[in-house]
Amino acid sequence: MNNLTAINRCHDASFSLNTFDYDSVNKFLDTIEDEDLKSSILEDLTHINAICEKMMNILVKAVQRYGIETTGEKERQALAMDIFLHRKQAFDYAYDFYCLFKASSKMSHHKITAAKKDV
Secondary structure (H helix, E strand, C coil), X not given: CCHHHHHHHHCCCCCCHHHCXXXXXXXXXXXXXXXXXXXXXXXXXHHHXXXXXXXHHHHHHHHHHCCXXXXXXXXXXXXXXXXXXXXXXXXXXXXXXHHHHHHHHHCXXXXXXXXXXXX
């Protein structure tokens, strides 16, 4: 179970995904005393935001690849959050692509052949 799923199930009604704005998230994070958990949750939220704001096409590709039914009426943030919470493998696929494309301008690819070694 990921951090947001646990929070969504266990936390009281003072935080819900319906109030997923900057102030509400910060107010919620301020209630968490465990700094490791708070950091992990913030990292998850950053990943969700990065995909839906910068690479929505990759999220759509994940929806198609994993056969996720959607009406097409959800806003990008709601779709990204829904996939993160309920279809983690699809979200990881989308985030991996996001990282690859984001980093590709900073990487160079080289074909290196390994030498055969007698054992």
